[in-house]
Amino acid sequence: MSFFIEGNTGKWEVVLGLEVHAQIKSNSKLFSTASTEWGGDPNTQVELVDCGMPGALPVINEFCVDQAILTGLSINAEINEKSIFDRKNYFYPDLPQGYQISQFEFPIVGNGFLMIQTEEGEKRIGITRLHLEQDAGKSIHDQDIKNTLIDLNRSGCALMEIVSEPDLRSPEEAALYVKKLRSILRCIGSCDGNMEKGNLRADVNVSVRKPDSEMGTRCEIKNVNSIKFIQQAIEYEAKRQVEIIESGKKIIQETRLFDPNKCETRSMRGKEESHDYRYFPDPDLPPLMISKEKIEELKRSLPELPDEKKTRFISEYSLTNYDAEVLTDDQYVSDFFEEVAKNRDSKLVVSWISVELFSYLKKNSIELSESKITPKKIAGLLDYIISGKISNRQAKELFEPYLKSNLEAKDFIEEMGVEQVSDEGEIEGLINRVLQENPKMVEDYKNGKDKLFGFFVGQVMKESKGKANPQVVNKILKDKLA
Amino acid sequence: MTDFSTIDITEAKKLLSQKKITATELTEFFIKQIEEKKGLNCFITNTFDIALKMAKESDEKIQKGSDLGILEGIPIGMKDLFCTDGVKTTAGSKMLENFVPFYESTVSLNLWKNGAIMLGKTNMDEFAMGSANTTSFFGNVLNPIRSNDQKDLVPGGSSGGSAAAVASGQCFAATGSDTGGSIRQPASFCGLVGLKPTYGRCSRFGMVAFASSLDQAGPITKTVSDAALMLQSMCSYDEKDSTSSKKLIPNFSDYKKFDLKGKKIGLPNEYIIEGLNEEIKKKFDQCINIFKDCGSELIDITLPHTNYALPTYYIIAPAEASANLARYDGVRYGLRENSENLDDLYQTTRASGFGDEVKRRLIIGTYVLSAGYYDAYYLKALKVRQLISNDFKNAFEKCDLILTPTTPNVAFPIGEKQNDPLEMYLNDVLTVPASLAGLPAISVSAGNNNNNLPIGMQIIGRPFEEISVLAAGSVIELSKV
Numbered sequence: 001m002s003f004f005i006e007g008n009t010g011k012w013e014v015v016l017g018l019e020v021h022a023q024i025k026s027n028s029k030l031f032s033t034a035s036t037e038w039g040g041d042p043n044t045q046v047e048l049v050d051c052g053m054p055g056a057l058p059v060i061n062e063f064c065v066d067q068a069i070l071t072g073l074s075i076n077a078e079i080n081e082k083s084i085f086d087r088k089n090y091f092y093p094d095l096p097q098g099y100q101i102s103q104f105e106f107p108i109v110g111n112g113f114l115m116i117q118t119e120e121g122e123k124r125i126g127i128t129r130l131h132l133e134q135d136a137g138k139s140i141h142d143q144d145i146k147n148t149l150i151d152l153n154r155s156g157c158a159l160m161e162i163v164s165e166p167d168l169r170s171p172e173e174a175a176l177y178v179k180k181l182r183s184i185l186r187c188i189g190s191c192d193g194n195m196e197k198g199n200l201r202a203d204v205n206v207s208v209r210k211p212d213s214e215m216g217t218r219c220e221i222k223n224v225n226s227i228k229f230i231q232q233a234i235e236y237e238a239k240r241q242v243e244i245i246e247s248g249k250k251i252i253q254e255t256r257l258f259d260p261n262k263c264e265t266r267s268m269r270g271k272e273e274s275h276d277y278r279y280f281p282d283p284d285l286p287p288l289m290i291s292k293e294k295i296e297e298l299k300r301s302l303p304e305l306p307d308e309k310k311t312r313f314i315s316e317y318s319l320t321n322y323d324a325e326v327l328t329d330d331q332y333v334s335d336f337f338e339e340v341a342k343n344r345d346s347k348l349v350v351s352w353i354s355v356e357l358f359s360y361l362k363k364n365s366i367e368l369s370e371s372k373i374t375p376k377k378i379a380g381l382l383d384y385i386i387s388g389k390i391s392n393r394q395a396k397e398l399f400e401p402y403l404k405s406n407l408e409a410k411d412f413i414e415e416m417g418v419e420q421v422s423d424e425g426e427i428e429g430l431i432n433r434v435l436q437e438n439p440k441m442v443e444d445y446k447n448g449k450d451k452l453f454g455f456f457v458g459q460v461m462k463e464s465k466g467k468a469n470p471q472v473v474n475k476i477l478k479d480k481l482a
Numbered sequence: 483m484t485d486f487s488t489i490d491i492t493e494a495k496k497l498l499s500q501k502k503i504t505a506t507e508l509t510e511f512f513i514k515q516i517e518e519k520k521g522l523n524c525f526i527t528n529t530f531d532i533a534l535k536m537a538k539e540s541d542e543k544i545q546k547g548s549d550l551g552i553l554e555g556i557p558i559g560m561k562d563l564f565c566t567d568g569v570k571t572t573a574g575s576k577m578l579e580n581f582v583p584f585y586e587s588t589v590s591l592n593l594w595k596n597g598a599i600m601l602g603k604t605n606m607d608e609f610a611m612g613s614a615n616t617t618s619f620f621g622n623v624l625n626p627i628r629s630n631d632q633k634d635l636v637p638g639g640s641s642g643g644s645a646a647a648v649a650s651g652q653c654f655a656a657t658g659s660d661t662g663g664s665i666r667q668p669a670s671f672c673g674l675v676g677l678k679p680t681y682g683r684c685s686r687f688g689m690v691a692f693a694s695s696l697d698q699a700g701p702i703t704k705t706v707s708d709a710a711l712m713l714q715s716m717c718s719y720d721e722k723d724s725t726s727s728k729k730l731i732p733n734f735s736d737y738k739k740f741d742l743k744g745k746k747i748g749l750p751n752e753y754i755i756e757g758l759n760e761e762i763k764k765k766f767d768q769c770i771n772i773f774k775d776c777g778s779e780l781i782d783i784t785l786p787h788t789n790y791a792l793p794t795y796y797i798i799a800p801a802e803a804s805a806n807l808a809r810y811d812g813v814r815y816g817l818r819e820n821s822e823n824l825d826d827l828y829q830t831t832r833a834s835g836f837g838d839e840v841k842r843r844l845i846i847g848t849y850v851l852s853a854g855y856y857d858a859y860y861l862k863a864l865k866v867r868q869l870i871s872n873d874f875k876n877a878f879e880k881c882d883l884i885l886t887p888t889t890p891n892v893a894f895p896i897g898e899k900q901n902d903p904l905e906m907y908l909n910d911v912l913t914v915p916a917s918l919a920g921l922p923a924i925s926v927s928a929g930n931n932n933n934n935l936p937i938g939m940q941i942i943g944r945p946f947e948e949i950s951v952l953a954a955g956s957v958i959e960l961s962k963v
Binding site for chain 2: 058
């Protein structure tokens with residue numbers, strides 16, 4: 001389903017490009033040995049470079065370079081054998097050097113792409129570049145009445161800025177793109193992708209246009225830190241732009257901020273107030289050279305990426321494209337699935353995980369990885385279904401209390417007394433009793449009222465308090481009524 | 483008290499090892515000299531207590547005869563651009579008037595490890611921006627050498643305090659830093675030896691940055707032999723400086739075995755510039771003959787882009803400085819003026835913390851990097867810098883060393899050239915090309931002019947060939963022209 005905004009003058013298409021800032025998962029900073037641990041006391045994780053002391057010099061952290069290369073490889077991108085660090089100059093109290101070390105003209109990673117699974121099928125989203133840069137510190141405005149306080153723990157942490165082409169066309173696509181990127185980053189371990197902690201955040205470029213016309217003027221919404229907010233910000237901003245254009249005014253290119261409380265975007269600074277960053281090559285750092293051998297070596301060390309896993313899941317487990325996408329979105333989930341699916345019917349496993357388990361998690365607002373649910377726990381229940389000891393329906397009814405209990409499937413089912421009865425003799429006894437108690441119905445059935453079959457099944461199930469194996473009931477009942 | 487002001491490090495080392503003198507005696511002597519010659523304003527901070535303590539430690543080591551460093555027991559001056567742990571480091575600026583680092587620069591650390599003794603931090607042009615030591619917040623330095631007409635002269639800059647201190651016998655040697663001539667030019671004005679090593683030879687860690695792609699530490703000494711010892715003690719590969727070189731460090735004193743016979747000395751006609759002082763030109767010609775006498779072959783070479791070196795330098799150095807000095811914002815350390823809001827804090831702090839010359843260069847640097855001007859100025863300057871480098875590369879295919887005067891003029895009176903920055907910048911016209919190319923270059927005194935003022939000659943060598951540069955310098959030194 002294409003996404004359009006209905007204006008007074010017709011349909012408007014939304015054109016989106018994302019700049020995602022992903023903090024590299026590394027013990028030390030991009031140019032210093034200071035710790036990157038989250039939540040430390042303010043200004044306790046700061047080396048000379050991170051607080052801009054006179055005579056301090058940056059030294060590149062090779063590990064961070066490797067993470068950027070791995071990320072580049074996993075978004076199908078070119079790795080540039082030579083890249084340059086530049087100084088991006090501006091004054092801000094949480095920017096101690098008075099410039100940010102970034103990459104401008106020659107980034108470490110060039111053109112790439114990733115695939116997202118939309119309702120209309122797969123879509124390729126181009127990636128313009130990925131570059132390395134330093135994070136800034138944090139200005140704290142609410143701790144002191146008169147002063148702003150500065151915490152430099154984050155100053156100098158390594159960021160990857162991943163810039164997409166303007167290929168996204170709806171808030172949903174933007175969300176899918178960020179989710180896909182996040183699952184890749186998490187899979188290779190280059191970033192935790194934790195948006196609450198701010199180690200993944202996005203600048204969203206939004207413009208609108210009439211379908212198939214020229215690109216409109218864009219506004220950039222800075223630092224949006226959740227997928228939900230990204231969608232809300234785009235929806236608000238796109239509508240705002242349509243209203244402005246339809247009222248005969250022009251969009252002014254500017255930087256805007258999203259206010260999640262009011263669910264709106266506000267102007268931060270216009271183009272004329274925009275900084276002149278005076279980028280120039282950082283003379284403290286020689287060009288970053290990466291050998292072909294290094295790239296090959298890192299390529300070999302890549303784990304199975306979400307897309308590769310998806311393809312494998314489709315062929316190995318005969319999953320649908322959609323199911324495979326859902327299960328490979330998160331490394332933890334896909335590992336969980338594979339553990340449960342080992343020697344079990346994969347269709348049954350998929351439906352239990354992607355439907356029952358996911359809706360349980362959603363209802364309780366927890367992530368699978370945060371829950372204490374183990375593959376063994378799910379597998380235990382499924383084995384009862386597979387062996388016919390309990391019915392699918394019974395299992396569904398028991399599912400939530402079972403997950404909340406600390407019991408294994410065997411103990412839980414015994415305790416609840418719900419084990420399915422498949423013993424033919426026992427079931428035959430029940431059937432005989434039901435048929436004896438309803439001679440009229442039996443007669444009617446034999447006279448052609450086929451629909452009464454369901455009535456008999458229901459009665460038998462009722463007699464068995466739901467424990468009778470329906471397949472066995474069906475079989476014997478058919479014989480009896482023949 | 484014995485007068486140690488007439489001997490050099492090489493001699494002092496001999497006396498120390500023969501136990502004829504002690505490091506403490508040397509230190510006490512220089513402390514007295516520093517106190518007596520306060521009027522020259524060579525030091526911003528004296529560290530006499532530290533010096534005496536270091537001297538005592540050296541004496542103990544010398545007594546034991548073990549763990550002796552190259553400069554064991556030798557008192558020196560440290561340019562106030564090198565961060566010294568626990569000792570105020572100002573870079574000649576009000577901005578850092580009370581700044582006390584809690585870390586040590588690699589160059590100073592290497593010197594202390596080699597047994598050198600710190601007498602104090604020497605005066606300098608503010609953030610090393612100047613050629614006369616007149617931009618220091620702590621006042622100008624006087625050249626101890628007086629002309630026949632008894633005028634007060636500048637010592638040159640930016641390492642003016644270091645040069646004047648060595649020339650007036652307040653220390654054996656001193657560190658300097660050279661961005662466009664800041665070691666060679668004051669050495670030349672004070673009749674000393676100033677060596678700018680190859681870029682990357684000395685670590686820049688802990689050295690207050692002016693222009694990172696040009697800044698290079700080096701020694702100012704009385705003799706070539708001392709320069710070799712000082713450089714040996716200062717340089718190292720340093721993993722804290724990504725531009726520091728891993729090239730093997732030779733024994734620089736081996737320059738004494740380096741034979742100049744048959745070596746080709748290049749004479750670039752572009753350096754005989756308009757406005758070159760006649761007496762300097764005459765000395766230059768005399769030096770040519772000295773090299774002929776030791777069997778070198780003198781050849782004419784061309785460095786065609788020399789004319790563009792000075793403007794190129796005065797784009798690149800201020801551009802880098804504009805970013806390097808952005809950190810002095812009043813937020814974390816250094817000067818902080820009272821202010822109402824953030825912009826006010828930046829403006830008042832930087833307006834009052836920086837002197838005029840620094841401000842001039844920050845404005846130039848900001849301008850040449852600005853959108854719309856970057857290509858025309860900064861980018862073009864980078865390209866010209868490459869051409870200048872190529873000039874040298876081509877020249878060094880034909881010759882082994884290049885001989886030029888160090889400066890177009892001798893030391894000038896205090897107060898001169900103060901109103902015209904361009905005239906002041908012209909002081910660097912002969913030293914800047916080697917800086918842009920990152921080449922090792924030495925200035926050695928070739929004697930005095932008729933007004934008793936020293937004239938310096940510059941020798942430029944191939945990258946990392948400090949030994950041949952020192953060797954050629956010593957030829958001039960020994961000739962007593």
